[in-house]
Amino acid sequence: MKLTLKVWRQKNNQTLGRLETYVLEEVSEDSSFLEMLDILNEQLIADGQTPVAFDHDCREGICGMCSLTINGIPHGPDGGTTVCQLHMRRFNDGDTITIEPWRARPFPIIKDLVTDRSSFDHIMQAGGFISVRTGSAIDANEIPVPKPVADYAMDAAACIGCGACVAACKNASAMLFTSAKVAQLNSLPQGKPEKDRRVLAMVNAMDEAGFGSCTNYGECSAVCPKEIPLDMIAKLNRDYIVAQTKSIFTKVG
Amino acid sequence: MSALSAIFTTTIGRKVIMALTGIVLVLFVLGHMAGNLLIFVGPDAINAYAYQLHSMPAALLWAIRLFLLVCAGLHIWMAVLLTIASRRARPQSYQQEATVQASYASRTMRMSGIILLAFIVFHIAHYTARIVPGMEYDQSLVEVPLVQGGEVVLKSSGVPVMTFDVHTMMVQGFQVWWVSLFYLIAVGLLCMHLSHGFSSMFQTLGLRNRIWEVRLNRAGLAYGWLIFLGFASIPLAVMAGMIQADPSSSIALVELLK
Known part of the structure; x- marks a missing residue:
C-alpha cells in the first residue's frame, strides 16, 4: 500500500517543530505501525536524511514506551491497544496519516516524537x-x-x-x-x-x-x-x- | 498545605468548589422552573407566588440573593482559574485534532457557560431589575390585586393588597421575538450544560462507580431535558398565543367590580 505520512519533526526542546511530509510507496498491510516507521527510517537513511526519533521498546503492548498520536488519537484508531499493536491493515491504500508526539507541558519534546515523561x-x-x-x-x-x-x-x-x-x-x-x-x-x-x-x-x-x-x-x-x-x-x-x-x-x- | 488553602489552590479542590456550587445552582434552576410553571395555572397563581417571594423579610431575600451570587461567582472564578491552568498545560496544540467519544455538551462546557452568563445578566436586568430600555414594564399598568385561594386579599382597611403583575410582564416580555429566541437558545445551552454538569458533580465529589456512572449520565441527560422543556414551554406558549396578557379576566378584577 502507498502512504503519505505527515510526521512531526523537531530537533530538540529549544527549537520549533513542524510537520514534514514523506511518501512510502510500498508498505505491507501486515506490517505493524512501528515497522512501517522502521521502513520510513531506512528510506530516510538511504537518502542521507536524519531518521525519525520515536519511542518503542517491547513491541508487545505491555511496556508503555510507544507514544504516538495518530490522526489526533493517542495510540491510533484501535481501542485498548498501544501503537505497537496497531497494524497497517487498519489503514487504506493512499491514506494520509498524521503522526505527532504526546503534547503537554509536563512532557517536553526531546526529539521528533520522543517526549520526556x-x-x-x-x-x-x-x-x-x-x-x-x-x-x-x-x-x-x-x-x-x-x-x-x-x-x-x-x-x-x-x-x-x-x-x-x-x-x-x-x-x-x-x-x-x-x-x-x-x-x-x-x-x-x-x-x-x-x-x-x-x-x-x-x-x-x-x-x-x-x-x-x-x-x-x-x-x-x-x-x-x-x-x-x-x-x-x-x-x-x-x-x-x-x-x-x-x-x-x-x-x- | 492546609485543607482550607488546598480547596482553593489544587486542581481537585477547585473542582470540588465547582461541584458544590453546581449543586446549589442545579437545585435553584429546578425551583425557579417550578415557580415559573405556575403561569400555566393562571395569572393569580404566579402573581401570588411572586408576592410571597417579595414579601419575605428583606434581609432574608438579600441573603438568598447574595448566596446565589456567591455560588455563581465561585463557580465561574474556579472555571476561569482551571481553564487558564489547563491552557498552560498544553502550550502547543495538535495539528490534527480528533475526538473519540466525548459528548458535544462535555466539550463545550466553557462556551455554553459563557453564553449562559451573558444570558443571566440580561435576564436579571430584564425581569428583576427591569432596566432594559423599552422594557421597563410600567408599574401603573401592571399592578393588580393579590389573590390567594381564589379570594382577593384585603388589608385591614378593606382595600385590596396590590401586587406586581408578573404574569403580564412575562407575557409582554416573551411577545418580543428576540427575547424569546435568546431565552430558548439560553435554556437549550442550559440543558447541555446540565446534561454534563449533573453527572460531573458526582464524579468530582467521588460519588460514582461503574454502575452509577451509567445511571448518573442518563439522569443528567433527563434532568437537562426536564429543565429545558419546563423553561422553553413558557415562551413557546406565549408566542403561540396560549397565554395572553388580559388582566380583565383575572378573578381579582371580576371580584372587585362586584
Whole structure:
C-alpha cells in the first residue's frame, strides 16, 4: 500500500517543530505501525536524511514506551491497544496519516516524537510505594485480600504509564494515571497505612508538574491501552476529599 | 498545605468548589422552573407566588440573593482559574485534532457557560431589575390585586393588597421575538450544560462507580431535558398565543367590580 505520512519533526526542546511530509510507496498491510516507521527510517537513511526519533521498546503492548498520536488519537484508531499493536491493515491504500508526539507541558519534546515523561516518575516518587518490614519475605497470601478488592486493584495496576491519557485530554490532565496508581495501592491492605498521605502527595506532585485539570469528559479512558475506567478518578477524588478533610482534625501520614 | 488553602489552590479542590456550587445552582434552576410553571395555572397563581417571594423579610431575600451570587461567582472564578491552568498545560496544540467519544455538551462546557452568563445578566436586568430600555414594564399598568385561594386579599382597611403583575410582564416580555429566541437558545445551552454538569458533580465529589456512572449520565441527560422543556414551554406558549396578557379576566378584577 502507498502512504503519505505527515510526521512531526523537531530537533530538540529549544527549537520549533513542524510537520514534514514523506511518501512510502510500498508498505505491507501486515506490517505493524512501528515497522512501517522502521521502513520510513531506512528510506530516510538511504537518502542521507536524519531518521525519525520515536519511542518503542517491547513491541508487545505491555511496556508503555510507544507514544504516538495518530490522526489526533493517542495510540491510533484501535481501542485498548498501544501503537505497537496497531497494524497497517487498519489503514487504506493512499491514506494520509498524521503522526505527532504526546503534547503537554509536563512532557517536553526531546526529539521528533520522543517526549520526556519523567513527570510521571515524580508523581510515583511522591506516593507510589508501601511500607514493608525488612527481613525475609513474608509468605504469599498471608494478608487476606477479598476477591473484588484484588480484581479492582488489578484493573488499576494494569496502567503501564504511557501517558496517552494526558495526550488525549484537552486539558492535558494526568488524573487517570494518578488515579490508577492511587486506586491500586489505596484499595489493597498493604497500601492502607499510607492511604491518606499518598493521595495528598501524589495529587500535589501532579499539580506541581503542571498538568491540567479534569473536566470528566472521558477521552483519557477511551484511548487508554489498558482501558483504565473513569471510576478510578472518582475514587481518587473521594480519597482526596476524605484525606483533606481528615487533615483538618488530625495529622495525616 | 492546609485543607482550607488546598480547596482553593489544587486542581481537585477547585473542582470540588465547582461541584458544590453546581449543586446549589442545579437545585435553584429546578425551583425557579417550578415557580415559573405556575403561569400555566393562571395569572393569580404566579402573581401570588411572586408576592410571597417579595414579601419575605428583606434581609432574608438579600441573603438568598447574595448566596446565589456567591455560588455563581465561585463557580465561574474556579472555571476561569482551571481553564487558564489547563491552557498552560498544553502550550502547543495538535495539528490534527480528533475526538473519540466525548459528548458535544462535555466539550463545550466553557462556551455554553459563557453564553449562559451573558444570558443571566440580561435576564436579571430584564425581569428583576427591569432596566432594559423599552422594557421597563410600567408599574401603573401592571399592578393588580393579590389573590390567594381564589379570594382577593384585603388589608385591614378593606382595600385590596396590590401586587406586581408578573404574569403580564412575562407575557409582554416573551411577545418580543428576540427575547424569546435568546431565552430558548439560553435554556437549550442550559440543558447541555446540565446534561454534563449533573453527572460531573458526582464524579468530582467521588460519588460514582461503574454502575452509577451509567445511571448518573442518563439522569443528567433527563434532568437537562426536564429543565429545558419546563423553561422553553413558557415562551413557546406565549408566542403561540396560549397565554395572553388580559388582566380583565383575572378573578381579582371580576371580584372587585362586584
